Amino acid sequence: MMMFCDLHMHSTASDGTTLPEELPIIAKAAGVAAIALTDHDTTDGLPSCAEACARVGVQFVPGIEVSTDPGPPPGEPADLPVRRGTQHILGLFVRHDDPKLLQVRNRMQQARDSRNPAIVAKLNELGVNITYEEVERLAAVQGTQIIGRPHIAQVLIDKGYVKSVQDAFARYLRQGAPAYVRRDRLPPKDALDAIHHAGGLAILAHPVQLGLADPAALEHRILRLKELGLDGLETRHADHTAADAARFEALAAKHHLLTGGGSDFHGSRKPVDLGSQHVPMAVYERLHAAWQNRSSRSQFASLS
Numbered sequence: 001m002m003m004f005c006d007l008h009m010h011s012t013a014s015d016g017t018t019l020p021e022e023l024p025i026i027a028k029a030a031g032v033a034a035i036a037l038t039d040h041d042t043t044d045g046l047p048s049c050a051e052a053c054a055r056v057g058v059q060f061v062p063g064i065e066v067s068t069d070p071g072p073p074p075g076e077p078a079d080l081p082v083r084r085g086t087q088h089i090l091g092l093f094v095r096h097d098d099p100k101l102l103q104v105r106n107r108m109q110q111a112r113d114s115r116n117p118a119i120v121a122k123l124n125e126l127g128v129n130i131t132y133e134e135v136e137r138l139a140a141v142q143g144t145q146i147i148g149r150p151h152i153a154q155v156l157i158d159k160g161y162v163k164s165v166q167d168a169f170a171r172y173l174r175q176g177a178p179a180y181v182r183r184d185r186l187p188p189k190d191a192l193d194a195i196h197h198a199g200g201l202a203i204l205a206h207p208v209q210l211g212l213a214d215p216a217a218l219e220h221r222i223l224r225l226k227e228l229g230l231d232g233l234e235t236r237h238a239d240h241t242a243a244d245a246a247r248f249e250a251l252a253a254k255h256h257l258l259t260g261g262g263s264d265f266h267g268s269r270k271p272v273d274l275g276s277q278h279v280p281m282a283v284y285e286r287l288h289a290a291w292q293n294r295s296s297r298s299q300f301a302s303l304s
């Protein structure tokens with residue numbers, strides 16, 4: 001049987017519905033030999049996932065996914081409330097208790113804690129009767145401290161206002177919808193520095209979500225991130241077509257960047273299966289080698 005890896009997934013520590021310790025069991029059953037847990041803005045799920053991976057016999061990559069600010073479109077003022085696209089950066093092989101990464105986590109949690117009640121207030125103005133306490137209770141039952149729109153969507157489903165998570169985003173929560181509230185995101189340099197401080201590799205997640213249709217603009221953005229320390233691009237992802245994946249593979253090769261890939265599994269919150277991107281184990285092996293190479297060099301540097 002051909003063995004695959006899956007280097008992008010979420011657990012109940014952020015907005016997935018699967019416990020961190022259940023992920024390796026699902027992976028094993030799907031023929032996935034290596035997984036990265038990459039929860040949004042938190043490493044809280046990593047220790048229990050690591051332990052379960054060791055028990056089940058799945059290679060484990062401790063990770064994180066950080067939302068960063070793409071900045072305003074060229075020539076636009078910084079405070080313009082326009083659509084900016086999504087710029088997520090994956091950290092792979094990070095130390096879960098790195099102080100800089102924990103700082104990122106706390107900063108992002110604060111940004112969420114000030115944005116989420118504003119979303120509920122907008123929903124209330126639209127005649128949707130939910131309270132922020134209900135959202136917090138749902139998150140507490142799930143066991144996460146990183147509360148996001150998917151949790152608000154779940155409350156909307158439970159109270160009969162919408163049919164599905166997709167429905168909740170389309171009607172209320174997506175960028176441009178009536179209950180959307182922007183949240184502060186990290187400058188990309190801060191995310192890249194924190195990931196490197198934690199010993200990890202930084203991979204640009206789902207580049208298609210940058211929303212840069214113009215190939216020159218896309219290449220320019222990737223080069224700017226590379227100057228800030230980006231190590232690679234996620235080429236296979238549930239949102240990418242085969243043509244997207246090929247395009248990103250070519251860009252990575254051209255600019256000497258590593259490549260990653262994964263399903264972005266969220267349990268029952270997204271119609272995507274763990275392992276469904278069929279990412280070859282060679283992708284994991286290359287990243288692992290690059291990471292080992294770098295950590296042995298930095299160890300040598302700190303000795304000399």
Ligand code: AMP
Pocket residue numbers: 015040147148149150165166169170174266
């Ligand atoms: P937040 O972190 O609160 O900004 O919420 C972002 C999360 O919501 C993403 O990580 C996705 O899991 C989910 N999401 C974003 N857009 C959609 C959408 N259109 N449909 C379903 N889920 C979405």
Ligand code: FE
Pocket residue numbers: 010015040266
């Ligand atoms: Fe998510």
Ligand code: FE
Pocket residue numbers: 065088205206
């Ligand atoms: Fe993402």
Ligand code: ZN
Pocket residue numbers: 008009010038065264
């Ligand atoms: Zn993700």
